[in-house]
Amino acid sequence: MLAKEMETYITGGSAVRAMFEEGARLAAKYGRENVYDFSLGNPNIPAPGAVNDAIRAVLDEEESTFVHGYMTNAGYPDVRRAVAEDLNRRFGTDYSEANILMTVGAAGGLNTILRVLLDPEDEVIVFAPYFSEYNFYVRGARGVIRPIPADPETFRPDPEALRKAITPRTKVLLLNNPNNPTGVVYAAETLRAIAAVLTEKSAEIGHPIYILSDEPYRELVYDAVSVPWIPALYPDTVVGYSWSKSLSLPGERIGYLCIPASCADFPVMFDAAVAVSRTLGFVNAPSLIQRAVMRSLGARTDIEAYDRNRQALYKGLTDLGFRCAPPQGAFYLWVQAPDGDDVTFAQRGMEHRILMVRGSGFGCAGYVRLAYCVSHDMILRSLPAFEKLAKEYNLK
């Protein structure tokens, strides 16, 4: 007698999580060192020491009822101000605490703002491949997700395909930059073309189409690539952020929404987001960790280590004849299934105890995702297993 919808929630569950459980099973059977688990985006690099130091300092210096107590639902004003000022320094903006809503991770923020923006049956466009949880977030907000097929050459968004996908019910373009699962970073030029299409179509359909930019990987970029600040290119942009990756704090559920004053319906949109965040049951972002990230805004996880992994895995796999999207950001490598069948490819990988997530879970069959937020040593140990897999597919 559960809600009927629950069937799809359970059976259609997260492919990534399913692999995570499978990895635990294989590790128990063969020993953890003999399993090459590339399934989960769980940072293997510890949080910078500054974070735990900040937590200790907060406990030592601030009142218990303040640190562990309720604050205004949007988050501590001083924390929001510090986040705004950090963005101002980096992007030349002029935000204040009135633009920053502290959230229970990026997931909490995305669910909140989608609920604020969508009427039932409103449409949200995404570029495939895309983070599979977006399906649930959009459905939870009573909207309909409209994926645009991937460009298999570049895995960059195609503004002309976007133009064709827009309907009078389109309310949001949901971007993820740097991208999970491809590791591709969208360049300013592409984003400018997207902004032009959205401006034109918003006028045509008579209401703004918002960009919702999900940016938990903003700081995880390599080769001096830069990630454009989208609100500077398009006024109706809301940015969702999380410290899960940049400070290696995914379990802590701490992030924010940045709602610039340039958004149509600001400041009502902000007040609505605060109310929705409360009534969806988030209430407020966890308090102690809010205060700790405020003291750690300058800190960063050890991105060099991810970069070393990225280079070793990309070189290792391409040398073996696998085709991969050139990874510029996040900690994912997007690999083509040699015969185009990602389900079989992931299964055959598992026979060599390599755990990869099949692309069909990201709305893009024919590829697999490898998360390289793992030990460098595991990458080196995995290469002989990949070599066997390459041989089975007669690569090279």
Added chain:
Amino acid sequence: MLAKEMETYITGGSAVRAMFEEGARLAAKYGRENVYDFSLGNPNIPAPGAVNDAIRAVLDEEESTFVHGYMTNAGYPDVRRAVAEDLNRRFGTDYSEANILMTVGAAGGLNTILRVLLDPEDEVIVFAPYFSEYNFYVRGARGVIRPIPADPETFRPDPEALRKAITPRTKVLLLNNPNNPTGVVYAAETLRAIAAVLTEKSAEIGHPIYILSDEPYRELVYDAVSVPWIPALYPDTVVGYSWSKSLSLPGERIGYLCIPASCADFPVMFDAAVAVSRTLGFVNAPSLIQRAVMRSLGARTDIEAYDRNRQALYKGLTDLGFRCAPPQGAFYLWVQAPDGDDVTFAQRGMEHRILMVRGSGFGCAGYVRLAYCVSHDMILRSLPAFEKLAKEYNLK
């Protein structure tokens, strides 16, 4: 161009929160010591020292990637096991980690399980007065809330009124014990009568009616009153808990759902709850604080201090001629508006800088709620202001 529903979210916002903001305004104008703010259930008593000690110990003794990282979405298995064993010791149950889902506060848990149980238009019964946020939680899960009017003599649930309120669409009876806003604790006898009605009507309508028991105030009881463990009285009971009050950690958003194996649809219900908790955007309960509460299960906030406040406020107000429900639990006093008009009463209170929340916000006009989780000194200082208010109403 926000979702149309947002209008009611903003204008119908939380009455409690509105008072909270008003209190801040008055404090800025008259000085904090001259404002008697009884509006918000924000514990004024610090978390027991054991909590901060536990946080420090976790940071010192456990791996950063473990403490701040993803775990299985249901929460750390050892934390869930410890919570289960603590319940087993206290209530003679035989729970394991398979029954405990760690949640982002009780609010996260309630939203999760309501979504699991309700099909659109399914009905949730509550006894007025009730925590006003339930309106949003039920609506968020696409259900319909059906309040049963209060019994103004006892403020206890009336099993016969419940029987009449049940329809074929009834899916959940949502209880809050000890009760916010009345401070009343429901006795085993009442709960047994409720269980009998639910058993009979579940058979009649052909599906189980679940009790969802929201118990953040479980440990805040006085005069040696005991709070019955409802799953022992009725098999289809899910308990929602939070450490917000018992450990004074409301900002940390940490709680759990206990889903006993006696529930119809267990264990599918548990798996569905885990999936829903993930897809609603909670993902998992905040990690560090999960590990800290595991080490603090025996600790309790200073309930004596609340008891002192309770007695001083109850005696002070009844001596002045106000009528109050005898408070047995939580930290709320439920006071009758002398002429039955709670809106005017709250407004006239504000003229004496007394902040009380009007009962209409809890589905029960004619009363106001006073939260006595404040300094004892403020209670003493407030009594002369209440005396003036009593004179205006010609009490005594």
